[in-house]
Amino acid sequence: MAQSTLDSMPGASTGTVVITEPLNFWGGKRVKPREEKNAEPVFEPATGRVLCQMVPCGAEEVDEAIQSAYAAYQKWSKMAGMERARVMLEAARIIRERREKIAKLEAINNGKTITEALVNIDISWKSIEYYAGLAGTLAGQHIQLPGGAFAYSRREPLGVCVGIGAWNFPFVIATMKSAPALACGNAIVYKPSPMAPVTAVILAEIYKEAGVPDGLFCVVQGGAETGSLLCHHPKVAKVSFTGSVPTGKKVMEMSAKSVKQVTLELGGKSPLIIFKDCELENAVKGALMANFLTQGQVCCNGTRVFVQREIMPQFLEEVVKRTKAIPVGDPLLGSTRMGPLISKPQLEKVLGFVSQAKKEGARVLCGGDPFVPSDPKLKGGYFMSPCVLGTSNTLVNGGTAHAQSALFFNTQSLSTDNCRDDMTCVKEEIFGPVMSVLPFDTEEEVIQRANNTTFGLASGVFTRDISRAHRVAASMEAGTCFINNYNINPIELPFGGYKMSGFGRENGQVTIEYYSQLKTVVVEMGDVESLF
Numbered sequence: 409m410a411q412s413t414l415d416s417m418p419g420a421s422t423g424t425v426v427i428t429e430p431l432n433f434w435g436g437k438r439v440k441p442r443e444e445k446n447a448e449p450v451f452e453p454a455t456g457r458v459l460c461q462m463v464p465c466g467a468e469e470v471d472e473a474i475q476s477a478y479a480a481y482q483k484w485s486k487m488a489g490m491e492r493a494r495v496m497l498e499a500a501r502i503i504r505e506r507r508e509k510i511a512k513l514e515a516i517n518n519g520k521t522i523t524e525a526l527v528n529i530d531i532s533w534k535s536i537e538y539y540a541g542l543a544g545t546l547a548g549q550h551i552q553l554p555g556g557a558f559a560y561s562r563r564e565p566l567g568v569c570v571g572i573g574a575w576n577f578p579f580v581i582a583t584m585k586s587a588p589a590l591a592c593g594n595a596i597v598y599k600p601s602p603m604a605p606v607t608a609v610i611l612a613e614i615y616k617e618a619g620v621p622d623g624l625f626c627v628v629q630g631g632a633e634t635g636s637l638l639c640h641h642p643k644v645a646k647v648s649f650t651g652s653v654p655t656g657k658k659v660m661e662m663s664a665k666s667v668k669q670v671t672l673e674l675g676g677k678s679p680l681i682i683f684k685d686c687e688l689e690n691a692v693k694g695a696l697m698a699n700f701l702t703q704g705q706v707c708c709n710g711t712r713v714f715v716q717r718e719i720m721p722q723f724l725e726e727v728v729k730r731t732k733a734i735p736v737g738d739p740l741l742g743s744t745r746m747g748p749l750i751s752k753p754q755l756e757k758v759l760g761f762v763s764q765a766k767k768e769g770a771r772v773l774c775g776g777d778p779f780v781p782s783d784p785k786l787k788g789g790y791f792m793s794p795c796v797l798g799t800s801n802t803l804v805n806g807g808t809a810h811a812q813s814a815l816f817f818n819t820q821s822l823s824t825d826n827c828r829d830d831m832t833c834v835k836e837e838i839f840g841p842v843m844s845v846l847p848f849d850t851e852e853e854v855i856q857r858a859n860n861t862t863f864g865l866a867s868g869v870f871t872r873d874i875s876r877a878h879r880v881a882a883s884m885e886a887g888t889c890f891i892n893n894y895n896i897n898p899i900e901l902p903f904g905g906y907k908m909s910g911f912g913r914e915n916g917q918v919t920i921e922y923y924s925q926l927k928t929v930v931v932e933m934g935d936v937e938s939l940f
């Protein structure tokens with residue numbers, strides 16, 4: 409039972425896997441859907457083939473899962489932090505042991521490369537290890553009061569938490585929510601994205617094998633309707649949501665009806681600012697890391713790349729050369745650096761952004777087209793060539809960028825060839841491999857433009873000037889600022905948004921506060937002095 413999907417992984421290759429086992433999990437086992445009638449096909453992005461069916465859970469199934477989680481919470485919350493830690497460390501160990509198989513399944517379902525999927529699985533077990541380490545440290549304060557009385561505070565769990573995830577980091581998001589939740593003594597019911605439903609149930613099996621009480625980590629499959637049932641359920645104490653801004657607003661609204669706590673990890677349109685005094689090769693590498701991981705489908709990507717005008721030609725020449733060289737293809741090959749997008753509609757949406765950018769005056773410096781790999785089994789996959797939008801093609805292809813820069817970049821007429829701040833591709837989250845490059849002149853100007861967005865998830869700056877680096881970091885209206893690198897998100901660091909990118913944090917010590925509550929206990933040592 410438990411491991412059959414994973415057991416087939418070592419010999420599996422792109423285009424060969426079909427999953428038929430149930431994808432729900434509660435009461436300590438996989439649970440078959442009650443009715444198959446609303447089944448939705450889940451596609452393998454690299455081939456367009458059907459990988460499995462996702463059958464959404466209805467009200468009774470959601471309730472069953474929540475009741476099972478509640479029963480587990482009663483046991484788990486009474487265990488000492490160190491006891492919980494031991495079970496969690498065992499779960500982390502099992503994930504580490506099976507990392508190749510889980511990564512392969514993740515790459516098949518999501519389309520991300522096996523190289524990235526392995527890194528993601530490593531983030532996942534590290535997350536469980538990290539919060540296992542914190543489980544034994546949860547503590548309150550002791551406060552002296554007059555007359556020998558005293559008070560103390562206890563950090564207590566919230567109860568049954570709900571996690572709702574996006575499709576871009578399926579296993580990572582499930583662990584980033586469950587690890588702190590479990591460390592604090594909560595149970596969690598997790599709903600993955602309907603497009604990436606297959607690895608959350610593997611995590612559930614691993615927690616079970618590690619020794620958590622049955623029901624502690626449940627998986628219910630479904631889309632908006634199932635998500636809404638979870639947000640409305642009276643036994644749920646908290647909803648931690650990862651997804652788009654419009655859905656996040658709905659989750660907040662639904663959760664408000666019964667005053668549930670909410671964490672929202674939403675979208676972004678993050679700025680990456682490259683000053684002329686940067687180490688250029690690092691800045692170019694940083695821009696690629698900021699835009700093309702997981703086919704550009706990363707919430708914190710730095711998709712507005714502001715480059716100081718004097719170094720624009722050199723930057724573009726190098727960034728375009730390297731973008732064109734990215735090997736796109738079979739996600740399971742170790743040499744591939746970009747796989748397919750998650751779905752056909754997502755591919756069409758991203759290509760639509762590129763067409764719109766052209767209409768609004770942006771130049772496509774490379775990519776932005778559907779891509780058909782030479783391997784015949786990938787013909788139906790959702791591939792595109794990674795794209796850079798910016799200034800004139802001739803500059804880049806002619807190889808004379810340095811010589812032309814002074815002439816070209818000092819002329820006002822060039823402004824029509826550049827990405828501009830008012831273009832759709834620069835304002836909206838594309839969630840695909842599309843980098844928009846924008847010139848700037850001064851620090852003051854670029855800070856104002858970088859912050860001119862309703863999003864605030866991340867930001868980045870490349871410069872050798874240490875004072876400037878920290879000045880810019882302090883000015884960014886964003887939850888993270890990367891200095892001289894980008895998309896470095898180890899589990900020890902708090903991660904989350906400013907403005908419409910959400911609130912609450914995941915990762916880091918602070919997340920303990922988002923999965924626990926403080927109780928104050930007041931102790932009288934003498935007689936009660938009553939006014940009555």
Ligand SMILES: NC(=O)c1ccc[n+]([C@@H]2O[C@H](COP(=O)([O-])OP(=O)(O)OC[C@H]3O[C@@H](n4cnc5c(N)ncnc54)[C@H](O)[C@@H]3O)[C@@H](O)[C@H]2O)c1
Pocket residue numbers: 572573574575576577599600601602630631632633634635636639650651652653654655656658659672673674675676706707708837839865
């Ligand atoms: N900040 C972060 O940590 C982070 C991480 C990953 C993705 N994202 C964001 O997620 C978005 C892409 O993911 P997506 O397309 O899966 O987002 P989405 O908002 O469409 O869906 C996210 C999840 O919400 C569920 N859902 C949809 N409607 C719902 C409703 N009415 N009630 C409850 N649940 C509902 C979906 O089934 C899915 O599980 C992007 O905007 C991206 O930036 C943010």
Ligand SMILES: C[N+](C)(C)CCCC=O
Pocket residue numbers: 531576577580705706707708897903
């Ligand atoms: C923090 N991670 C690991 C990059 C996950 C964020 C998910 C954003 O899309």
